[in-house]
Amino acid sequence: MDALIKSLRPGKPADAKPSEVKSPDVAPETRPAELDPAEFLAAAVRADLPRPSRAEAEHAVHTLLSYIGENPGREGLLDTPRRVVEAFDELYQGYHQCPAEVLDRTFGETAGYDDFVLVRDIEFTSQCEHHMMPFYGRAHIAYTPVERVVGLSKLARLTDIFARRLQTQEHLTAQIAAAIDEVLKPRGVAVLIEAEHTCMSVRGVAKHGAMTFTSRFTGMFRDNPAEQQRFLSLVRGPNR
Numbered sequence: 001m002d003a004l005i006k007s008l009r010p011g012k013p014a015d016a017k018p019s020e021v022k023s024p025d026v027a028p029e030t031r032p033a034e035l036d037p038a039e040f041l042a043a044a045v046r047a048d049l050p051r052p053s054r055a056e057a058e059h060a061v062h063t064l065l066s067y068i069g070e071n072p073g074r075e076g077l078l079d080t081p082r083r084v085v086e087a088f089d090e091l092y093q094g095y096h097q098c099p100a101e102v103l104d105r106t107f108g109e110t111a112g113y114d115d116f117v118l119v120r121d122i123e124f125t126s127q128c129e130h131h132m133m134p135f136y137g138r139a140h141i142a143y144t145p146v147e148r149v150v151g152l153s154k155l156a157r158l159t160d161i162f163a164r165r166l167q168t169q170e171h172l173t174a175q176i177a178a179a180i181d182e183v184l185k186p187r188g189v190a191v192l193i194e195a196e197h198t199c200m201s202v203r204g205v206a207k208h209g210a211m212t213f214t215s216r217f218t219g220m221f222r223d224n225p226a227e228q229q230r231f232l233s234l235v236r237g238p239n240r
């Protein structure tokens, strides 16, 4: 796996802008610049980069409590900075996890299986990068394997790793598809995500129940409208 991640890091200079970095094997038009696999397939937190201490993070929560008009010294709030930082550790654990590793274990005994594999209704909760408020919903993921298949739970684990980072729904959708494409090299990937954003239901425009749909199709799903339609009808069809 290390070799895979290393092979995806084409000696990129630390200060290069993403737009200046070229992935060697992929035509530029097939993948947006921000989806450089060297960036998103490894764990995002690097041991060699300095991070604020836990005490500093708790102090920041203390400051926010004062900012909203609270008294951080009252009994009910004494442990709140610790709890909030622990909650952040949980909600943002995806920064410490490696998407490529999750897809590393594959199985070859598929009896010549040659159709797509669809895992529907993968529940997730993520945090929007604009407001740091939750958005939650379901991801539907299909891929058409070439010889080897991945464990089904790994598609859900992959979703969680990317969801447990600050995200936009579009970025989450694209990253899931790109990771599967990059590691499994399937004949195609289809990802559909439906989610409700609390930043537009409990604040701001306050529209409860508005659902956002995003999709990403690669390979045979992008090139063959019939396959795309078959995926969509299994995900959204009358048998639900």
Ligand SMILES: Nc1nc2c(ncn2[C@@H]2O[C@H](COP(=O)(O)OP(=O)(O)OP(=O)(O)O)[C@@H](O)[C@H]2O)c(=O)[nH]1
Binding pocket: 128, 129, 130, 167, 168, 169, 170, 197, 199, 200, 204, 205
């Ligand atoms: N495209 C996209 N937009 C998102 C996502 N999550 C939140 N947003 C939007 O991000 C936008 C941020 O808009 P801004 O005008 O900068 O921020 P704001 O003043 O808080 O906007 P309002 O939410 O309209 O009050 C809002 O329209 C949000 O609805 C997402 O996953 N994808």
Ligand SMILES: [Zn+2]
Binding pocket: 128, 129, 130, 131, 132, 133, 197, 199, 200
């Ligand atoms: Zn938001």
